Amino acid sequence: MAGGRVFSCNNTNSVGGSNNLSVLLQSQRVPSSSEPMDPLFIPRPGSSPYSFFVSGTRSMVSFEDVHGGNRSFFRSFDEEENGDEDLDEYFHQPEKKRRLTVDQVQFLEKSFEVENKLEPERKTQLAKELGLQPRQVAIWFQNRRARWKTKQLEKDYDTLQASFNTLKDDYGNLLKEKDKLKQEVLQLTDKLVMKEKNNSELSDVNTVCQEPPQKPVDSDSPHSSYPFEPDQSDTSQDEEDNLSKALFQPSSYIFPKLEDNDYSDPPASSCSYGFHVEDHAFWSSAY
DNA sequence: TTGTGTTTTATTGCCTCC
């Protein structure tokens, strides 16, 4: 026996002595494999609805009182007249496993819902109510806790799985967003380069011509009326607006993480939009 | 009926707590 624990059959559901044995009925019988799980117990008048006594034909009985031991076995009351031979046979028959009745299980389930741990007093009470061995009640609770734990693990797993799927989706969306922003940055960078190029070409022209301007050149003014003013048609007002928006919108501060030089350094010139693209501190802090 | 997978009851061994 486990840990030196004793599985004592001390059931006290005594049913009147039909023979000279003070038969202590353990309130269970063994259903045969083909037998339906009909209730084994009939409520005893005056007792709780879950106090039972054996009504079946095959019951485990204890001769504790008579033989002073803990012997238990399966006894067919239909065959009591067979006498000592059967007794001997049953004494040497290993105890079979028995299922609890639906009622017993329901009662235990309710009790488990209230409290899944079993204090000795409650165990005894339950055993008494159900006509089971306290040990059986303890075992049932132990197994029930194990089942509950398994279910809980399954629940936790499902929760984690759902959480993982959400995160995976979010990650996928972020990757898409990142690609989109990357494309945007590339386009804007190209535009900047073009603009710088045009500006430098204009300067060259000015130097070569050495022609004093009719009016002061305001290089900062994008709408100068200077005759050699570059054609700005490639950068429409709308596009410029978009450019400004793209660069200054909060979301645009989050630049995609650059991977393994998949993104060349920004142009080493100052951008006229308020930040220095070569500012590595900014770029690195941006992601 | 039988083979097989699942569930339930029970045991064993180890661990912790008092």
Next chain:
DNA sequence: GGAGGCAATAAAACACAA
């Protein structure tokens, strides 16, 4: 050291398809 809890496991009982 004993009582009780838990994990692992055995084995009976059960469900169900073929």
